[in-house]
Amino acid sequence: MLPFVYNALPARVIFGTGTLAQVVQELRNLGCSRAVVLTTPHQVEQGKAVKNLLGDLCVGLYTKATMHTPTDITDAAVSAVQELHADCLVAVGGGSTIGLGKAIALRTDLPQIVVPTTYAGSEATPIIGQTEDGVKTTQKTLKVLPEVIVYDVDLTLTLPSKMSVTSGVNAIAHAVEALYSKEANPVVNLLAQEGIKAIASALPIIIHERDTPSLREARSGALYGAWACGTCLGAVGMSLHHKLCHTLGGTFNLPHAETHTVILPHAIAYNTPYAADAIAKVASSLGVTNAAQGIFDLAKTLGGPYSLKELGMKEADLEKAADIAVRSPYPNPAPLEREKLLELLRNAWAGTRPE
Incomplete structure (x- = not known):
């Protein structure tokens, strides 16, 4: 240990x-x-x-x-x-x-x-x-x-479907970044994996089985997962994903949860080569082999947004966003390189499924 x-x-x-x-x-x-x-x-x-x-x-x-x-x-x-x-x-x-x-x-x-x-x-x-x-x-x-x-x-129980998806993926983002945080620890790792699994399991039921007896249990699972993921966010530092979302939200006034939903798969793909063990835990919690693709597919198939373009982001502003994102250093598994960040943002703007 x-x-x-x-x-x-x-x-x-x-x-x-x-x-x-x-x-x-x-x-x-x-x-x-x-x-x-x-x-x-x-x-x-x-x-x-x-x-x-x-x-x-x-x-x-x-x-x-x-x-x-x-x-x-x-x-x-x-x-x-x-x-x-x-x-x-x-x-x-x-x-x-x-x-x-x-x-x-x-x-x-x-x-x-x-x-x-x-x-x-x-x-x-x-x-x-x-x-x-x-x-x-x-x-x-x-x-x-x-x-x-x-x-x-x-x-x-009456939280709209699309908001359920975006706020759920927003919560998952807290757990994902906690797993590769420099302050990661066994307690937070367990909470993060539990939170991801709870929300990812609940969202399809919430969206596709809205009038069934299982809805209340799914809502309970998602809310429990949100607490677990939020606790992770409070216990350790965050990285690239949150930095990008704060940039896009604060400077370009993009909606908060929707922006998290779009950016998360691409931030995971960016960091995967440098945080393989942590990302493997994310994939396992999702029940997939590729964490970035798993998050992308989960959001898209449930009707969530998957491109910055559909959120109103202008393609011409991507360069400015990349500049802001690298302006002040912050911890992240992968080096923060402007051109690679710009490529990440371009993929997110276009809604390209991560490789």
Whole structure:
């Protein structure tokens, strides 16, 4: 056994069906009584339901969470939270809402309860990404790690098919990069393989057997996999895949989960010659022999996006994206060479199946 270091993150996790009702007691356990509920404009009704559930323990509902966590939105949200004299944040939604909760917590130190409704996984991490003037940056600090995560399978039953695929592959990306991270360790390796297998097994059932009794079990498996993959993301550093996705999202405003879905097969192919053992674990968890092709085929056959072109990326911007991606060094199994990165981006733009 090789030596390793593993840091467990201090978060409380509640997983099950009908667990949303436990948010009230969790709020009290934190000693809080003036919560603000956060959502995106598209999830206002879910936010209202949680606000009603909390009753007098809730002092407001803020519904302007936005993709890539723009700092101007955070500015306005912090002002609103402070005017309400809030003592806790309850984020209900996916990565956009969770990101806003983290951004507010970074500035105010308010405790967070997160109720995920997608498979984003960011709720399990002390990582925040923020966008200012077209540039997305990330930082890692325990100040943004939610105190409590409440996973309720019921809240994912109506997650649209395409969003299920893209947020699921987004979660898988966390586990893939954890396996070849420089901080990889046996604990994270087990979680990563478990998470990949759980999500990859669940997604075909979610898409093709939507009205069968097996749907709830598949939704439960996918949500469990999302927690496992998100925990990997929080425990170790990420590499090329996440760097490219942050570049494409922050600078070119491409949708977050969809971009992860398109880029992941190509990032795997780029790193495979330099991380053969880790990528073999990915392939085994997927039940395939070629991990890059396995991810590509999984997303495409389930109706997910597979080209940057269909996400609105301009071919003329690929050069700029490659320049940004190599601007600051970061750990990655394969050397970061601009021309090879540009080739990766061109293949991803065209939707070419990895070799």
